[in-house]
Amino acid sequence: MHLVLFFPFLFGLFPDDVQVQCVLTDFLTSEKMEEAAKGKGTVTSLSSLFPVEDAQKAAKRLQDSIAERQPMLxxxxxxxxxxxxxxxxxxxxxxxxxxxIMVPFGKAAFFPGxxxxxxxxxxxxxxxxxxxxxxxxxxxxxxxxxxxxxxxxxxxxxxxxxxxLEASFLDATASEAAEGLVEIREDYAEETSSEKESEPGPRKQASSSSSGTDFTKVADEDEEFARIASRMDELEKEELEAENEAVSLEQTKDEFAAESYDESDEDEQVEADLHQYSDHKSLHQNVKFSEKAMSRKPPELTEDGIAANKESFTDQLSCLGLTVQPIAKVQDRSSHGNILASDVKSSSGKALVAPQVHNAQAVDLPRSQEVPLQSSKPEFDGQKAFTGSIIERTHNLRTTSREQTTTTSQSSGSQPPKPVSRFKMQRK
Amino acid sequence: MASSSALRELQRELEAKANDLSKIQKDISKNHQVRKKYTIQLGENELVLKELDLLSEDANVFKLIGPVLVKQDLAEARANVRKRIEYISAELKRLDTTLQDLDEKQNSKKETMLKLQQRAQSLQAGKAKA
Structure with missing residues (x-):
C-alpha cells in the first residue's frame, strides 16, 4: 500500500495543484472507491494529473542539474x-x-635559493x-x-x-502514474460517535485468511512507502514554520471545505494505514501528527490519536478481517456486471451524497446489506463521514452482527482464488 | 486560395514571433551569466572587506595595479571596497529588474505564439476538410 503526499517542493512543477493529495492503492483505494461510488468524493487517475512523460521530463531535467553541480562540488x-x-x-x-628551496624560474627551470x-x-x-x-x-x-x-x-x-530526492520522487511519481494510480478526494462530514461503539468483536475469523495475501501484496511497496514517508516527515518539519502562516492561505485555496478535508480525509486515511501496518506505526504516526499540525491542530488530537492507536493495536486482527469484506463486495459487484469504475465515474464530481446511497442500495440488495459493515467499521470510521440517511444506518446496524458471519465466511471463501488487487480489478 | 494566403501569413507571423522569443531567451541567459559574475564578485568583495576590517590600523595594504603593487591607505582601501560593494549591489538589483521584465516579455510572447499556433492549426484543419 502507498501513501503518497505531494508536497510544496513539487508545487513549483505543478503550481495549479496546491492541495495536499493523498494517493492510496490497494485496500484504501478500493475502500475509498467504494465510498466514492456512493457519491462522497472524486477519483481521478494520477496520470491525468501528472502525465507520465512530463514527470519523466522533470526527472531528467533534475538529473541534468545534478550533473551540472557535481563538478562545482x-x-x-x-x-x-x-x-x-x-x-x-x-x-x-x-x-x-x-x-x-628550489626557486622556479620560468616554466622549465629551477635554481637553488x-x-x-x-x-x-x-x-x-x-x-x-x-x-x-x-x-x-x-x-x-x-x-x-x-x-x-x-x-x-x-x-x-x-x-x-x-x-x-526530488528526482527520485519524480521517478516514483512517473512510474506510479504509469501504473495507473488514482487520486481520491472526498468531503468530510461528521459522523455520530455512536457508530464507533457499534464495532463488535466477532471479526477475527477472516483475519487470518486475508492477512497473508495482503502482506505479500504490499510488502514490496512497503519499503518505498517508508522511504517516502520519512522524507515527508522531514519536509513537513521544515515547512511547518513557514507553513503556519500559509495555512490560512492554503485553506482558502482549497476547493473543498479545507478544514474538513484536510483533517478528515488525510487523518482517516493515515489512521487506516495504522491498522494495516502496525509495524510501521511510528512512521505513520509521525505523518499523522505533522499532517494534523499542518491542518490546524484539532484539540482532540492527543487523546483521540492515542486512543485510536491503542484500539488499533488491540483490534488489529479484527481490522484486517474487516478489509476483506470490501473485496468480497467488489468481486460480487464485478460478477454482477456492475463495474465499479463506472460507478465511481458517475459519482465523482457529484457532491450529492444521500441519493447515491439510496440508489446503490436499491440497485443491489446484497451490497446494501453489506453497507452496515462499512459504516460500523472500527475507530477510524469514527472520523469518516457518513452523510447518508440515518434511517437506513440504524436499520443496518441492527443487522450488522448477523450479516457479519455470512460476509466474512463469504469473503474468506472467495478471496483466495482471486488474489488480485481490487484496484487492478477495477481498472480492467 | 484566400485561406492558404492567410495561413502563409500566419506562419510568417509565427516565425517572427519565434525569432523574438529566442532573442529574449538569449538575453535572459546572458543576463543570468552576468548576474552570476556579479554575485561572485560581490562575495569576493565582501570577503575582502571583512579581512580589511579585521586588519589593525598600522597594517600595510597594497593594491595590485597592473604589474605593480601600490601601497594604499587602509582607510582608503576600505572605502574603495565598500563603494565597490555598493556599486555591485546596485547593478545586481538592476539586473534583477531587467530579468523580471524579460521574463514577463517571454511569457507574453509564448502566449501569443500559442494563440497563433492554434489559429494556424484550426485553419489547417478547415483547409483539410475543404
Whole structure:
C-alpha cells in the first residue's frame, strides 16, 4: 500500500495543484472507491494529473542539474584541500629563519635559493588587495577562508541532496502514474460517535485468511512507502514554520471545505494505514501528527490519536478481517456486471451524497446489506463521514452482527482464488 | 486560395514571433551569466572587506595595479571596497529588474505564439476538410 503526499517542493512543477493529495492503492483505494461510488468524493487517475512523460521530463531535467553541480562540488573540494595544505605550509615556515628551496624560474627551470623573512607574508585578500601579515595572522585569514569554503560545500551538498530526492520522487511519481494510480478526494462530514461503539468483536475469523495475501501484496511497496514517508516527515518539519502562516492561505485555496478535508480525509486515511501496518506505526504516526499540525491542530488530537492507536493495536486482527469484506463486495459487484469504475465515474464530481446511497442500495440488495459493515467499521470510521440517511444506518446496524458471519465466511471463501488487487480489478 | 494566403501569413507571423522569443531567451541567459559574475564578485568583495576590517590600523595594504603593487591607505582601501560593494549591489538589483521584465516579455510572447499556433492549426484543419 502507498501513501503518497505531494508536497510544496513539487508545487513549483505543478503550481495549479496546491492541495495536499493523498494517493492510496490497494485496500484504501478500493475502500475509498467504494465510498466514492456512493457519491462522497472524486477519483481521478494520477496520470491525468501528472502525465507520465512530463514527470519523466522533470526527472531528467533534475538529473541534468545534478550533473551540472557535481563538478562545482569537486572544484570546491579541491579548494578546500589546497587551503588545508597551505595552512600547513604557513604554519611550518616560521619555524626556521630561512629555508633552502628550489626557486622556479620560468616554466622549465629551477635554481637553488633561500627563503628569508619567513614570518612575513603578503596575503592576497582578493580584488587586487594585498596585506602584509605575519604567519599567525595569515593562518587566521586562511582559516576564515576555509570556513567560507566549508559553508559553500555544505550548501552545495544540501542542494544536491534535495535535487536527488526530488528526482527520485519524480521517478516514483512517473512510474506510479504509469501504473495507473488514482487520486481520491472526498468531503468530510461528521459522523455520530455512536457508530464507533457499534464495532463488535466477532471479526477475527477472516483475519487470518486475508492477512497473508495482503502482506505479500504490499510488502514490496512497503519499503518505498517508508522511504517516502520519512522524507515527508522531514519536509513537513521544515515547512511547518513557514507553513503556519500559509495555512490560512492554503485553506482558502482549497476547493473543498479545507478544514474538513484536510483533517478528515488525510487523518482517516493515515489512521487506516495504522491498522494495516502496525509495524510501521511510528512512521505513520509521525505523518499523522505533522499532517494534523499542518491542518490546524484539532484539540482532540492527543487523546483521540492515542486512543485510536491503542484500539488499533488491540483490534488489529479484527481490522484486517474487516478489509476483506470490501473485496468480497467488489468481486460480487464485478460478477454482477456492475463495474465499479463506472460507478465511481458517475459519482465523482457529484457532491450529492444521500441519493447515491439510496440508489446503490436499491440497485443491489446484497451490497446494501453489506453497507452496515462499512459504516460500523472500527475507530477510524469514527472520523469518516457518513452523510447518508440515518434511517437506513440504524436499520443496518441492527443487522450488522448477523450479516457479519455470512460476509466474512463469504469473503474468506472467495478471496483466495482471486488474489488480485481490487484496484487492478477495477481498472480492467 | 484566400485561406492558404492567410495561413502563409500566419506562419510568417509565427516565425517572427519565434525569432523574438529566442532573442529574449538569449538575453535572459546572458543576463543570468552576468548576474552570476556579479554575485561572485560581490562575495569576493565582501570577503575582502571583512579581512580589511579585521586588519589593525598600522597594517600595510597594497593594491595590485597592473604589474605593480601600490601601497594604499587602509582607510582608503576600505572605502574603495565598500563603494565597490555598493556599486555591485546596485547593478545586481538592476539586473534583477531587467530579468523580471524579460521574463514577463517571454511569457507574453509564448502566449501569443500559442494563440497563433492554434489559429494556424484550426485553419489547417478547415483547409483539410475543404
Amino acid at each position: 569537486d572544484q570546491l573540494g579541491g579548494f578546500v584541500a589546497d587551503n588545508a595544505s597551505l595552512i600547513n605550509l604557513v604554519r611550518r615556515l616560521p619555524d626556521h629563519l630561512h629555508h633552502d 633561500r627563503l628569508v623573512h619567513t614570518n612575513e607574508f603578503l596575503v592576497l585578500l582578493g580584488e587586487g588587495y594585498y596585506a602584509e601579515r605575519t604567519s599567525r595572522q595569515t593562518l587566521e585569514i586562511l582559516k576564515r577562508r576555509g570556513m567560507a569554503l566549508d559553508s559553500q560545500v555544505d550548501s552545495l551538498n544540501a542542494m544536491l541532496d534535495d535535487l536527488k
